[in-house]
Every structure is written in structure tokens, then in C-alpha cells.
Amino acid sequence: MSDDGDIASVMGFSGFGKKARTFDLDAIFEQTRRTAIERSQHVLGKCVITHNVMRLFSSYSEVQKKESSSDSGSDSDSDSELIGPPVPPQHDDDDDDELVGPPLPPGYTGSTAHSDDDDDDDDDDEEEENPVKRIPDTHEITLQHGTKTVSALGLDPSGARLVSGGYDYDVRFWDFAGMDQALQAFRSLQPCECHQIKSLQYSVTGDVILVVSGNAQAKVLDRDGFSVMECVKGDQYIVDMANTKGHTAMLNCGCWHPKIKEEFMTCSNDGTVRTWDLNSEKKHKSVFKPRSLQGKKVTPTCCTYSRDGKLIAAGCQDGTIQIWDRNLSVHTKFHCRQAHAPGSDTSCLTFSYDGMTLASRGGDDTLKIWDIRKFRKPVNEVSGLTNYFSMTDCCFSPDDKLLVTGTSVKKDEGNGKLVFFDRASFQRVYEIEVTNASVVRCLWHPKLNQIMVGTGNGLVKVYYDPVKSHRGAKLCVVKSKRKEKHAEALTQDYIITPHALPMFREARQRSTRKQLEKDRLDPKKSHKPEPPVSGPGRGGRVAAHGGTLSSFIVKNIALDKTDDSNPREAILRHAKDASENPYWIAPAYKQTQPEPVFADESEDEETDKEPEWKKRKI
Numbered sequence: 001m002s003d004d005g006d007i008a009s010v011m012g013f014s015g016f017g018k019k020a021r022t023f024d025l026d027a028i029f030e031q032t033r034r035t036a037i038e039r040s041q042h043v044l045g046k047c048v049i050t051h052n053v054m055r056l057f058s059s060y061s062e063v064q065k066k067e068s069s070s071d072s073g074s075d076s077d078s079d080s081e082l083i084g085p086p087v088p089p090q091h092d093d094d095d096d097d098e099l100v101g102p103p104l105p106p107g108y109t110g111s112t113a114h115s116d117d118d119d120d121d122d123d124d125d126e127e128e129e130n131p132v133k134r135i136p137d138t139h140e141i142t143l144q145h146g147t148k149t150v151s152a153l154g155l156d157p158s159g160a161r162l163v164s165g166g167y168d169y170d171v172r173f174w175d176f177a178g179m180d181q182a183l184q185a186f187r188s189l190q191p192c193e194c195h196q197i198k199s200l201q202y203s204v205t206g207d208v209i210l211v212v213s214g215n216a217q218a219k220v221l222d223r224d225g226f227s228v229m230e231c232v233k234g235d236q237y238i239v240d241m242a243n244t245k246g247h248t249a250m251l252n253c254g255c256w257h258p259k260i261k262e263e264f265m266t267c268s269n270d271g272t273v274r275t276w277d278l279n280s281e282k283k284h285k286s287v288f289k290p291r292s293l294q295g296k297k298v299t300p301t302c303c304t305y306s307r308d309g310k311l312i313a314a315g316c317q318d319g320t321i322q323i324w325d326r327n328l329s330v331h332t333k334f335h336c337r338q339a340h341a342p343g344s345d346t347s348c349l350t351f352s353y354d355g356m357t358l359a360s361r362g363g364d365d366t367l368k369i370w371d372i373r374k375f376r377k378p379v380n381e382v383s384g385l386t387n388y389f390s391m392t393d394c395c396f397s398p399d400d401k402l403l404v405t406g407t408s409v410k411k412d413e414g415n416g417k418l419v420f421f422d423r424a425s426f427q428r429v430y431e432i433e434v435t436n437a438s439v440v441r442c443l444w445h446p447k448l449n450q451i452m453v454g455t456g457n458g459l460v461k462v463y464y465d466p467v468k469s470h471r472g473a474k475l476c477v478v479k480s481k482r483k484e485k486h487a488e489a490l491t492q493d494y495i496i497t498p499h500a501l502p503m504f505r506e507a508r509q510r511s512t513r514k515q516l517e518k519d520r521l522d523p524k525k526s527h528k529p530e531p532p533v534s535g536p537g538r539g540g541r542v543a544a545h546g547g548t549l550s551s552f553i554v555k556n557i558a559l560d561k562t563d564d565s566n567p568r569e570a571i572l573r574h575a576k577d578a579s580e581n582p583y584w585i586a587p588a589y590k591q592t593q594p595e596p597v598f599a600d601e602s603e604d605e606e607t608d609k610e611p612e613w614k615k616r617k618i
Contacts, residue, residue, distance in 0.1 A: 131401040132430050135420065136449050136465035141473050143183055143460040145172055150454030151391050153441040154200035154209060159448040159472050161223065163209060164460050165197025171211065173225060174460075179476035189225050198391060203256045203264075208278070210264050212254035216247045218266050220278060229281045231266070241272045245283045252390070253302045259309040271297035273314050275326075288329050290316050293337060301345045301363075301390060307355040311372075315339070315346030321360060323372065334375045340364050347392040353400045357423075361394040363387055367405050369426065380426035385419065389440050389456075398446035402429070406439025406453065418442060418453060434461055448472040 145164045152165035162174040169192065172185040179186075192213035199212040208228055211219045220229040234244030241248070249269035257263040262278040263285065273288040290298050300314040305326075311333065313323045319342040323334035340346050344363030351358055357379075358370040365385050368378040388408035395404050403421045416439035420430040434453055441454030449469045453461040462473045497505055519525040589596070 131397065131399060131422070132420070134397070134399065134449075134468065135402075135430060136451065136469045137432055137463045138465045139473075139477075140464070141183060141462045141477060143174060143185070143462065144458065145185075145454075145460050146170060146458040148458055149389070149438075149440060149456045150458060150460055151389070151440060152197045152200040152212075153443050153452050153454045153460070154202050155443060155445050155448075155452065156202040156206035156223075157204065157447070158206060159445050159450075159470075161202075162452065162460070163200050163202075164454065165200050165211070165213075166454075166458065167196050168458075169194055169196065171197060171200065171221075171225070176472050176475045180479035180481050181477065182481050183476065187225050191219055191221060191225070191227070198251060199254050201255055203261050204258060205261045210254050210256055212251045212266060214250050216249055216251060216268065216270075218251060218254055218264075218276070220264075229278060231276060231284075232282055234270070236270075241270050241289065242287045247272065247274065252300065255304055257309050258305055258307060265303055265305065265312065267300040267303040267314055269299050271299055273300050273303050273312065275312075286329050288312060288314070288324050290314055290320070290322050292318050292320070302347060302349050304349045304351065306351050307353060313349050313351075313358065315349050315360060315362075317345060318342050319344060319346070319362075319364075321346070321349065321358075321370075323375075334372055336370070336375050339368065339370075339378075340366065345390040347387060347390050348394050348405075350393075350395055352396050352423075353398075359394050359396065359403055361385075361387065361392055361405055363390070367394060367403070367421070369403065369423070382421065382426060382428070388438060392440055393442045395442055395444050396423070397444055398449060404442055404444060404451070406434075406442050408438035408440075408456070409436075412436070416455060418451070432463070435459060445472070 143162075143164070146166055146168045148167040150164055150166045152163075152171075154163045155161070160175065160177060162176070163171060164174070165171045169190045170188055171191055173187040174185050191211050192215055195214035197211065197213050199210070201210050202208070203210070207223060209221045209223070211221055213219075216233050218231045219227060222228050232246040234241070234246040234248040236248040238244050247266065247268040247270055251266055251268050254264060254266040257265070257275075263275060264278070265273065265275045267273045271289060273290070274284040275286045277285050290300050292298050298316040298318045298320070300316050303312065303314045305312060310326055311323050312326055313321065315321050319338060319340040321334075321336045321339040322332045324331075325333045339360060340362035341364035346360060346362050348361040349358060356371060356373065358372055360368050360370065362368065364383075365387050366381055366383045367385055368381040371379050385405060386408045388410075392406055392408065396402070397404065397420075401423055403423050403426075405419055405421075407417045407419060409416050415433045415436050418432040418434055418439055419428060421427065422429050435455050435457060437459075438456035439453055440456060441452075443452040444450075445452070448471060449465070450472045451463040453463070455461065464473045466474065495506065
């Protein structure tokens with residue numbers, strides 16, 4: 001370097017280019033070591049960095065020092081030279097499960113994951129093996145629909161609103177996000193007048209509601225309860241029901257298409273199943289006519305679409321279940337003649353989420369499950385489930401592993417139950433005692449993971465789990481009841497007159513509270529009672545003995561304590577004064593008859609001798 005400096009000074013410049021940059025390796029490694037310790041403690045919690053990491057950094061620093069002190073002319077192009085810190089001696093190249101990073105603290109169990117995660121995984125595995133643990137029944141709320149049977153329930157796809165209908169003709173709207181702990185419906189109406197509500201269902205988009213009642217015309221309402229469409233009524237004098245534009249008898253059931261938002265289906269006592277288009281209310285879209293083995297008309301009591309919307313299924317009063325292709329309305333695609341007891345009302349049909357399994361709830365107190373690919377015999381069935389209603393539900397759980405239905409009871413003969421069956425083994429795995437009335441409707445929403453139950457005594461029960469369920473009933477149970485605000489005085493209406501003169505313009509109300517306080521101080525607006533009169537009295541009011549004239553009269557005249565027990569003596573007391581100084585009668589005759597002339601007694605006797613018929617009748 002001294003030679004280089006001499007040459008540079010001779011040539012007249014300071015040096016041969018920029019000086020090489022130097023690094024303080026000890027400071028760099030110390031900073032890296034501290035950063036690694038902090039990150040390790042942040043990731044592993046209270047993990048203790050053991051001596052291995054310390055030895056790793058110390059060995060690396062020693063290697064760097066040896067390399068810096070070694071000859072600069074060594075062979076740097078050798079392929080065998082190691083780059084980076086040496087491999088620790090305890091490291092096994094063949095062990096793929098070795099942890100990368102600081103060693104685990106003592107007492108740690110498990111090779112690749114945290115023990116908490118293992119416990120969670122174990123719990124998840126147990127829940128997958130036992131679907132009963134997924135039933136959300138730890139908490140419940142009760143919505144009071146009325147006093148009669150809740151025969152229809154509907155939840156929109158998002159789970160924000162619930163509608164309930166019953167035998168009392170009412171349809172009530174419940175908003176979970178808008179309700180508080182009072183659990184009051186925000187709207188109640190009677191869309192079908194004096195007809196019982198049979199079915200309620202939101203469309204696939206949740207913007208309209210299908211209302212099926214006891215009359216022959218189904219209605220479609222919007223989310224706020226206003227009418228959107230009413231199906232046309234058919235001509236009951238036409239024999240062939242396919243030639244009429246609508247139903248001619250009482251409806252039994254109805255549902256929306258799962259894929260097409262404008263299409264819905266209804267079934268009726270006129271022996272037809274009809275599909276409708278929301279945009280054309282004057283005529284049905286297509287007609288399906290269930291037939292018995294002899295080709296006679298039978299009444300469908302329930303109907304449903306398959307999950308993909310390609311099949312239409314109907315349960316009939318003769319015990320049959322008939323399934324059509326949606327595009328072929330003449331012949332059935334699947335047909336089971338003896339699905340349930342003849343003459344019983346099949347109350348519900350529902351497809352599983354995989355679309356291959358059909359569950360049917362019969363009026364013969366049975367619950368059956370069918371594979372539509374082998375539709376002659378049921379896969380499983382269970383009996384003894386009492387059913388008194390023609391709309392008793394059954395539904396699948398969101399994971400498709402459980403089947404749920406309700407049981408009916410007579411009055412004061414026990415409690416209605418919600419019964420859960422395993423889909424594979426069809427064993428009764430769980431049950432919930434709901435109330436001392438029949439369980440009619442049940443609905444298990446897949447997004448909310450909550451179970452809605454309609455009962456025979458006018459209640460709607462909502463079962464949920466704070467951990468497994470989402471939104472829905474959890475939104476309203478945390479809100480306290482709103483306090484009613486009672487106004488102390490009614491304020492006058494504020495009339496806005498923007499073009500009035502300033503002398504006639506009313507001041508704009510800044511605050512309702514301030515206006516109430518101001519009106520309270522005004523004696524006229526607050527109707528302040530008049531204070532008692534002090535002094536001689538004014539305005540027709542007397543100060544003595546009270547504030548009014550009536551009180552004065554009562555005190556001075558009506559309650560006079562003068563004792564006039566002998567009225568004759570009280571009158572004769574003034575006789576002498578009246579004779580000496582007459583005032584009323586005597587002065588009037590003083591000039592015309594100064595001396596009074598009285599009638600003689602003889603004249604009175606003569607008049608008495610007259611016959612009775614001549615006497616004047618008085």
C-alpha cells in the first residue's frame with residue numbers, strides 16, 4: 001500500500017479508485033442472533049433458545065474468522081467449498097421430519113404441530129364420526145306467532161328473515177337483525193283472508209315469497225308483504241283439468257324451482273300438479289296429473305323439486321309417490337304404488353343434498369327413505385312416529401348425515417318431539433322435547449346452522465349453538481329491549497313557510513327536547529290549572545270558601561246551620577209585620593178597593609146546593 005501511495009502522489013491523484021468496503025462481522029452476527037431469538041420467541045411463545053443455536057452462530061463466526069485470516073491466494077474456485085454456516089453435527093440429512101428453526105421447549109409433545117391443534121383435530125374427527133355433536137340445540141328462543149297451529153315456515157337464503165303462517169290466517173315477518181329481546185314480529189298480515197296458510201317459501205334469490213293457502217289461488221308477495229302476483233283460478237265446470245288455466249280446488253302444497261327464480265309449483269285437490277311462471281299469471285306453465293293403477297284421478301298432498309330441478313315428485317292420497325321429468329308431463333319417470341298406506345296423506349317429500357335420496361313423511365306414522373334409482377322398495381323405514389297434520393315436515397341436516405322430523409301428540413297427552421335419525425343406519429340417535437303440543441314444521445338452515453320448529457300451540461322455536469351457529473337468533477338475543485319514550489307534552493306541528501315575511505315566520509325547531517321544555521313552561525300549551533284566588537275575587541270567581549261560585553253557595557246557603565225544625569212557627573213569626581205593613585197584595589187594591597169585601601157564607605151555601613152535574617169541574 002505504501003508503494004501505491006507513492007505512485008499516486010507522483011502521478012498527482014489521491015488513489016487508484018474507490019476503497020474496498022469493510023464489514024464488522026461480529027456486529028452483524030450479534031444483530032442476526034438477537035433478531036433470530038426475538039422471532040423464535042414470537043412464534044413459539046415462551047420457547048427457550050437452547051445452546052444449540054448459540055453454538056450454531058459461534059461456529060459460523062469462527063469459520064468466518066478463519067477464512068479471513070487464511071491466505072488470500074487459496075483456491076476460491078473449488079467446487080467443494082461450503083457456502084454459508086456448516087451443518088450442525090446432530091443434523092440427519094435423511095430425516096425429513098426434522099424441525100427447521102430453534103429447538104422446541106422442554107415438555108413439548110408432538111412432532112410437527114401444536115398440541116392445541118391436535119386437540120382441535122381430534123374434536124373435528126369425533127364430530128365427523130358422530131354427527132349428533134353437530135346438532136345446534138344448546139340454546140333456544142321462542143317466537144310467539146299466535147295461539148293456533150303454526151302450519152308454515154320459511155327462511156330466506158341468507159337467513160336474515162323468517163316468515164311464519166298458521167291456522168289463524170296470519171303471516172308474520174320476523175327480522176333477526178332488527179329484533180331485540182322482546183322478539184316481536186315487525187309485520188303481520190292476512191294475504192289470503194279467511195284461509196289457512198299451508199306453505200310459505202322464499203325464492204332462490206330471496207326477493208319474493210310463495211304463499212299457498214286453503215283457497216285455489218296461490219299468491220306471491222315481496223319481502224315486505226306486498227302482493228306481486230296471484231295465480232288465476234280455473235273453470236270448475238271443465239272435466240279435463242289440463243284444459244283449465246288454473247286450479248279449481250283447495251291447494252295443498254307449493255315450492256319454488258331451485259335453479260330458475262321465476263318458476264314455482266303448486267298441487268291441489270283438483271288432482272293436478274301445476275308449474276307457474278312469475279311473469280305470466282294468466283295461465284299455468286305445465287300440468288302433471290297423477291293417476292292410480294286403474295287410471296283414475298288421485299289427489300296430490302305434497303310436491304317438491306329435486307335439487308337440480310330436473311325432477312318433480314308428488315305424494316298422493318292413495319299412498320303412491322310419483323316422479324316426473326320436468327320436461328315430460330305425461331308419463332311418470334319413477335313410480336312407487338305402495339309407498340305409504342292407501343288413504344293416508346303423505347305430508348312431506350324432500351330430496352337429500354346429493355340428489356339421489358328421497359325422504360317421505362307419511363300420514364301412516366312412518367318415515368321412509370328411498371333411492372330413486374331403485375324405487376320399488378324403501379332403503380330404510382321407521383314407524384311409530386305419530387302424525388296428525390297434513391304438513392308435518394322432514395328435512396336433511398346440512399351435512400346430509402341426519403334426517404329430522406317431528407311427532408304429533410294429542411292435547412295434554414305428552415310433549416311433541418323433534419326426532420333425529422342417522423341416514424345410513426336409520427337409528428334414532430337424538431331427540432328434543434319441544435313443547436306440550438305437536439311439532440308440525442321443522443327447518444334446518446344450512447348457512448345459519450339453526451333449526452326452526454313450528455308447533456301446534458302457536459309457537460316458533462329456534463334452536464342454535466353460540467359456537468356452531470352463525471347470525472340468525474344470535475343477533476337478537478344480545479340486544480336489550482327498547483325503552484318506550486313518553487313525551488311530556490305534545491308539540492305543535494311545525495309549518496315551514498320559506499317565503500313568509502320575517503315577522504310571520506316561525507323559528508326553526510332546533511331540538512325536540514328543547515321544544516318540549518319550552519312548551520312545558522307555557523301555561524296554555526301545558527294546560528296548567530288556575531291557582532287559587534287571593535283577595536276579593538275577580539272574573540266571576542269568589543275568594544272566600546274556595547275558588548268557585550258553587551263552593552261559595554255550598555258554604556253559605558246549602559250548609560246553613562239555622563234550625564227550622566217547625567216551619568209553621570217560622571212563617572207565623574212574620575204575620576204581625578205582614579198585617580201592619582203589607583207589601584204584596586194590599587197595596588195593589590188600595591185605591592180600587594180600600595176596604596176588602598169578602599164573600600158571604602150564604603152564597604157559599606147556595607152554591608153548595610147546586611146539583612152535582614151543574615158544578616164546575618176543576
